[in-house]
Amino acid sequence: MTKPASPQSPDSAAALPRLAVSGVSKSFGSNLVLRDVSFSVRAGEVVSLVGENGAGKSTLMHICAGTFPPDGGTLMLDGAAYRPASPRAASKAGVALALQETAILPDLTVAENLFFGDEPRGLLGLMSQKRLHWDAEALLADLGFALKADRLGAELSAAERQMLEIARAVRQKPRLLILDEPTASLSSHETDLVLKAMDRIKQGGGSVIFISHRLDEVMQAADHAVVLKDGMLTLDAVRGGFTRDDLIRAMVGRTLTDIFPPRPASFTDKPVRLALEGAVAPGLKPLTLAVRAGEIIGFAGLEGQGQRPLARALSGIAPFTGGTIAIDDKATPISSVSRGIAAGIASIPDDRKHEGLALDLPVRMNVSLFALSRKSRWGWLRQQLEQTFAEEARRRFAIRTTGIEQPVRQLSGGNQQKVVFARWLAETPKVLVLYEPTKGVDVGAKTEIYRLVGELSAQGVAVILISADMLELIGLSDRIHVLFEGAVTGTLERSDFSEEAIMRLAAGPEGVLGHAA
Amino acid sequence: MSANAYLVRMKPAPASLRAVVLLVLLLAAFFVSARVFSPLLLLDNIRQAAPLGVVVLGQALVLMMGRLDLSVGATASMANIVLCATFNGDMANLVPALALTLGAGALVGLANGIMATKLKIPAFLATLATSMIVAGLVVFFTGGSPRGAVPAQFRAVTEAWLFGIVPWSALIWLVLLIGLMLLVHYTMLGRKMILSGANLVAARHSGIPSDGLIVLSFVLCSLLAATGGILLSAITGMASIGVGNGFTLDSIAAAVIGGALFSGGVFLPLGAMAGALILFVVQSLLYLLALPPAAKFIVQGGIIVLALALASFRKGRSS
Numbered sequence: 161m162t163k164p165a166s167p168q169s170p171d172s173a174a175a176l177p178r179l180a181v182s183g184v185s186k187s188f189g190s191n192l193v194l195r196d197v198s199f200s201v202r203a204g205e206v207v208s209l210v211g212e213n214g215a216g217k218s219t220l221m222h223i224c225a226g227t228f229p230p231d232g233g234t235l236m237l238d239g240a241a242y243r244p245a246s247p248r249a250a251s252k253a254g255v256a257l258a259l260q261e262t263a264i265l266p267d268l269t270v271a272e273n274l275f276f277g278d279e280p281r282g283l284l285g286l287m288s289q290k291r292l293h294w295d296a297e298a299l300l301a302d303l304g305f306a307l308k309a310d311r312l313g314a315e316l317s318a319a320e321r322q323m324l325e326i327a328r329a330v331r332q333k334p335r336l337l338i339l340d341e342p343t344a345s346l347s348s349h350e351t352d353l354v355l356k357a358m359d360r361i362k363q364g365g366g367s368v369i370f371i372s373h374r375l376d377e378v379m380q381a382a383d384h385a386v387v388l389k390d391g392m393l394t395l396d397a398v399r400g401g402f403t404r405d406d407l408i409r410a411m412v413g414r415t416l417t418d419i420f421p422p423r424p425a426s427f428t429d430k431p432v433r434l435a436l437e438g439a440v441a442p443g444l445k446p447l448t449l450a451v452r453a454g455e456i457i458g459f460a461g462l463e464g465q466g467q468r469p470l471a472r473a474l475s476g477i478a479p480f481t482g483g484t485i486a487i488d489d490k491a492t493p494i495s496s497v498s499r500g501i502a503a504g505i506a507s508i509p510d511d512r513k514h515e516g517l518a519l520d521l522p523v524r525m526n527v528s529l530f531a532l533s534r535k536s537r538w539g540w541l542r543q544q545l546e547q548t549f550a551e552e553a554r555r556r557f558a559i560r561t562t563g564i565e566q567p568v569r570q571l572s573g574g575n576q577q578k579v580v581f582a583r584w585l586a587e588t589p590k591v592l593v594l595y596e597p598t599k600g601v602d603v604g605a606k607t608e609i610y611r612l613v614g615e616l617s618a619q620g621v622a623v624i625l626i627s628a629d630m631l632e633l634i635g636l637s638d639r640i641h642v643l644f645e646g647a648v649t650g651t652l653e654r655s656d657f658s659e660e661a662i663m664r665l666a667a668g669p670e671g672v673l674g675h676a677a
Numbered sequence: 678m679s680a681n682a683y684l685v686r687m688k689p690a691p692a693s694l695r696a697v698v699l700l701v702l703l704l705a706a707f708f709v710s711a712r713v714f715s716p717l718l719l720l721d722n723i724r725q726a727a728p729l730g731v732v733v734l735g736q737a738l739v740l741m742m743g744r745l746d747l748s749v750g751a752t753a754s755m756a757n758i759v760l761c762a763t764f765n766g767d768m769a770n771l772v773p774a775l776a777l778t779l780g781a782g783a784l785v786g787l788a789n790g791i792m793a794t795k796l797k798i799p800a801f802l803a804t805l806a807t808s809m810i811v812a813g814l815v816v817f818f819t820g821g822s823p824r825g826a827v828p829a830q831f832r833a834v835t836e837a838w839l840f841g842i843v844p845w846s847a848l849i850w851l852v853l854l855i856g857l858m859l860l861v862h863y864t865m866l867g868r869k870m871i872l873s874g875a876n877l878v879a880a881r882h883s884g885i886p887s888d889g890l891i892v893l894s895f896v897l898c899s900l901l902a903a904t905g906g907i908l909l910s911a912i913t914g915m916a917s918i919g920v921g922n923g924f925t926l927d928s929i930a931a932a933v934i935g936g937a938l939f940s941g942g943v944f945l946p947l948g949a950m951a952g953a954l955i956l957f958v959v960q961s962l963l964y965l966l967a968l969p970p971a972a973k974f975i976v977q978g979g980i981i982v983l984a985l986a987l988a989s990f991r992k993g994r995s996s
Contacts, residue, residue, distance in 0.1 A: 475882070476884075477881075477882055496884070497881065497882060497883070497884040498884035498886075500884070501883075501884045507882075509882060514876070514878055514879070515878050515879055515882050516879050516882070517876065517879055518871075518872055518875030518876040518879060518880075518942060519875075519876070520875055520940070520942055520943075521871070521872070521875050521942055525868070525871070525872070529868070529869075529872065529883055529885075530883075532865060532868065533865055536865045539864050539865050539866060540863060540864055540865070541862075541863055541864055541865050541867070541868055543863075583883070
């Protein structure tokens with residue numbers, strides 16, 4: 161555990177911290193989410209809170225914003241005890257939270273959403289539409305956000321909804337503004353605007369806590385970084401006292417080389433497994449691609465740039481409508497899921513609960529489908545074989561369960577994902593399509609999944625990795641294609657991998673400046 | 678080890694056992710009230726419950742697919758009319774009578790299945806519509822006064838006892854039950870049906886032809902409903918309009934008492950059988966106690982509440 165270098169600068173030694181969190185713990189049921197977390201935020205400081213999914217960041221933020229109380233520990237706001245009973249109480253005390261999943265009312269305009277519940281009053285205390293509109297325009301212009309005040313909530317894109325949510329929080333002129341992954345759906349230009357808005361709050365003496373997965377952003381904007389891992393504080397350092405690598409190590413508990421499998425230097429001697437030639441699908445512009453045996457090809461991009469159509473076309477759910485597809489030099493149109501399976505494609509869906517698993521059925525029935533259908537004779541289900549296969553899958557994929565008869569619903573996210581893998585990998589496929597393979601999965605299971613992918617690639621499986629997780633893309637891929645509006649706008653080789661490079665390409669060919677205007 | 682695996686698999690689900698326990702309690706009440714314990718009385722109950730029991734099997738299958746069939750009553754009633762009209766009291770017409778009746782039933786199921794999949798009409802609305810159409814067609818073709826009758830020899834199906842011990846209708850019920858159990862729990866087809874019923878999208882994305890399986894379940898359900906109608910006709914011996922209409926709600930009630938879930942993915946043949954018997958024994962018990970017919974509905978409603986409350990109570994404790 162790294163101790164803070166010295167958060168109190170000498171000249172403000174007397175000044176109390178804006179927020180002091182000490183010894184905070186929280187558990188949900190038997191699940192301990194936060195364990196004795198202490199840190200402080202000074203006035204006029206931007207604190208970046210970093211950690212893997214499930215590390216406890218959001219829980220900590222919700223405690224600060226009054227959504228629920230901590231089980232133990234105390235909070236102090238500007239030296240006074242701070243125990244908000246509700247988000248409303250927190251907001252009265254000057255703490256505003258802008259959520260990642262925004263609550264924008266679809267039938268109200270941007271201006272109405274912005275001032276919801278606190279509308280400017282005109283004559284006779286009635287709501288004044290004109291003032292509402294003016295004030296909203298002024299605030300948005302001030303922030304530099306390209307949002308029209310009269311647009312309806314329903315018309316906004318994910319990025320625009322996020323900007324609105326941030327503007328709404330900024331409007332309250334909070335003493336402490338908490339932003340939960342504000343930039344996850346934003347382009348680099350929009351991200352700059354958000355970082356500028358944070359800067360402005362800082363100049364005005366306010367404090368900001370922002371959660372982000374993008375380490376470049378953290379390095380750029382944070383005056384002070386706090387890292388959580390498995391509910392515990394693993395790093396607390398001010399600017400200059402930490403590097404990117406420090407952050408990563410504190411987040412995952414080990415260095416990247418340990419969690420990602422080693423990659424061979426070159427694949428040029430390997431045969432081409434999967435070849436696409438001008439393949440088109442709804443939402444996907446013509447794509448030409450060659451994946452050699454054992455290669456892991458990453459697809460990056462902002463949300464909704466063609467990742468889903470690509471995954472669905474490759475798995476045969478929404479097949480390619482044109483172009484040629486060849487597997488091992490043989491033309492193989494993937495016209496349906498079962499054709500895809502027959503051709504040796506295994507496809508891990510991004511939404512395991514809806515698209516991958518029968519949650520109320522036991523592990524046994526969820527893992528055994530492909531193993532059984534291949535080996536069944538005369539259509540009879542071979543019970544003994546199923547039993548053995550399920551037990552073996554449980555061992556091979558290290559699925560933590562009370563037994564193969566336990567319903568999948570009762571397993572953790574990581575173990576559910578391993579069940580999906582176990583079903584699809586009953587036999588080694590030729591092509592493995594991974595769509596957000598570690599979404600909502602804990603670090604331990606993530607590491608196991610990465611190791612598994614590494615093993616498969618060593619066996620000559622061609623892997624397509626479609627992911628929004630930068631660390632995963634950079635750590636696992638041999639080459640990364642960046643998608644923008646359904647087309648590949650750039651390709652990075654392993655030596656050129658960086659989050660900045662990916663983000664630059666993800667923003668689109670002309671940059672986003674023209675876009676925002 | 679291997680025998681053990683089979684034993685574990687053969688162990689009835691808790692929901693089935695709950696229904697069986699409920700059934701045993703009701704039977705005890707029945708025999709106490711009758712002041713006589715006679716296995717023959719029990720077997721006679723089974724004999725008379727067989728038509729409903731067969732229909733419940735079909736309903737349970739459709740429920741397993743996460744759907745609902747509101748047309749089983751109309752289909753059974755139609756089967757009665759078609760069977761009597763084709764038989765016309767002559768055993769020589771056995772083959773055409775059975776073929777036509779089951780064929781008509783299969784058509785209803787096909788229509789249900791196609792509406793529920795290709796036309797994407799919610800199953801309970803689609804089957805409600807077919808139920809109305811079928812009932813209307815029956816009245817249209819018979820002019821309201823159905824003709825024909827089941828020949829006396831055919832009535833042996835429900836009225837005669839094998840070796841004087843086992844009613845034939847009970848045997849038919851048992852054979853169909855075992856057949857469906859084998860289909861669902863011991864074949865790949867059945868496994869794919871369960872997976873489709875438990876999560877349709879996940880099944881499709883695993884290459885399972887779910888739409889076809891849903892159509893199959895509706896066809897089987899309507900065939901079983903028509904079979905229930907045939908057994909009922911053997912009991913009554915004559916054609917009368919709407920004779921099987923009560924099967925629609927009774928079959929849903931029995932399946933649910935037997936542990937079926939509206940969310941799909943569950944098929945409990947033992948539970949389905951116990952559910953049908955429970956409804957029937959309740960009826961006999963109330964008759965024995967000389968309670969008014971209205972009491973039947975109140976008690977049936979109460980039993981559904983009791984069965985489901987027990988189920989959610991158990992679930993609450995285990996999680």
